[in-house]
Amino acid sequence: MSRKASDNVEYTLRSLSNLMGEKRRRQADGSAGSGAAAGERSLIAAESCSSLNSAASGGELERAARRQFQQDETPGFVYVVSVFSALGGFLFGYDTGVVSGALLLLKRELNLDALWQELLVSSTVGAAALSALAGGVLNGLCGRRPCILLASGLFTAGSGVLAAARDKETLLAGRVVVGLGIGVASMTVPVYIAEVAPPHLRGRLVTINTLFITGGQFFASVVDGIFSYLAKDGWRYMLGLSAVPAVIQFLGFLFLPESPRWLIQKGQTQRARRILSQMRGNQAIDEEYDSIKNNIEEEEKEVGAAGPVICRMLTYPPTRRALIVGCGLQMFQQLSGINTVMYYSATILQMSGVEDDRLAIWLAALTAFINFVFTLVGVWLVERMGRRKLTLGSLTGTAVALIILASGFLLSAQVSPRITLNPTDPSHQNSTCTKYSYCNGCMLDPDCGLCYKLNKSSVVESSCIPVDKHSTMKAAWGRCSNESIFKKEDLFWAYNFCPTPYSWTALLGLILYLVFFAPGMGPMPWTVNSEIYPLWARSTGNACSSGVNWVFNVLVSLTFLHTAEYLTYYGAFFLYAGFAALGLVFIYGCLPETKGKKLEEIESLFENRLCTCGSTGAF
């Protein structure tokens, strides 16, 4: 740095600290009239900014100084608004997570077959995909606040219908309504938080939404655990409980404000100014307000306002690139298999030697807890490491963990115990279970399980028997058909897994997977999408990318069992590892760093050709 430049920097920092001292003094005096003070503050900000601009390392320094200037000034109101919005994330997590436990009870009480169970799970995710897409139009037309109110209204209505349902058709209707709420919330909440947050806190506050998603999933698994002991009507509590946070959010948002950025776009400038200054406390808002306003005007000049937003997005290169990056991130999040791993976690843990089947539901809670705690690590890291490094690091770890997980299944398959006994079915019914000579084939058949004894640690006297239709915890007939008797006789029943000495490898893979996935690949796709689109394209961009997330969520979960049947479990997890590796290449090449930038500055990051980020030397 030249002498002149460093003098300049020093001068700038000194004047800034003087200004801050001055400002604090004035606050303590409490003497300045608010109007005059605001005017002065604007001048101060303008002055500090213009001198900063002339500094040698201009942009970077300006941002650092601005951050310092603003750090302890963020009013609590921004946090309150963010937490109330993130209740949408909590409901998203709760309602997607709670259904597995509820189904265990429902299938017995309402005699649900496999198709209906599948319908009750996928209808919600399918409805979420559709409403996330429709949410783009609603957000653009009505604003963020009415959409959040609509989502919490849908959550409340849906949980009411579910709790009171008398038949499976009503249950299906309730699950669809809840799904519609999830879709709208999943695309609106991150956008709203990003628009009200100051730049230096934006990543952290939006990531809190994902923390609430994983928190909701964890809470759901605990509720599932508690109410699973209540065989009659336990599911009503499980499904109905989400009405509580939904009502709280609805009531809260009756009093919370609209996004100032949306208001400026709609020409409601007075209201926007008032809300912005409420969000920024005693800081000068003129600079931010002007930059948002100028940006909107420039965007309209550059891109025009005619035609559907999605067409304008696709024909304007920076937004087209942002859309590819946003949708790609969401696609790779789901293709890395998070929801399969979560869903399958109880079995993986059982494989590793946990024998008590009652524990299965609590083991799922443990997995959800690890996911939650490590999302918290993401909240802590996002403003330190930045989005790019965090996502790259997280996906690398996720890919390695998937390879370990897959190897665990592979090793287990290779030493899969032989089936030594072939007892005949007392009712002489035809079953596929008798055709398997190794446990591995028996475990992959959803209709069969392994009944065996242990001699030291090796499996002896093993047979592949049809599973009981009402409970996967016991066999339909024979030695393992009565839980209390077979446990006394030192017999074991394995459904969906094979007892092998390598099971711990899968357990290690599972834990590593969550530890790496949760801080980065879990939250970053949502966080990055909330900030990479210019205002005119933000609702549509987020609607599309959330839609992609939900569509791939359905695809991956629905195809898992078939994939496992064709490729076996280790094949399925190697496939996810392959997707994660592809995702790494994509993210390395295409994801720019958005940390600390104003939303209005981010568009410029997509001005260069797509996938040139890796060549700029930024990790």
Ligand SMILES: O[C@H]1[C@H](O)[C@@H](O)[C@H](O)[C@@H](O)[C@H]1O
């Ligand atoms: O970011 C979230 C989070 O990682 C959840 O745990 C997962 O279930 C969702 O599919 C994902 O979108």
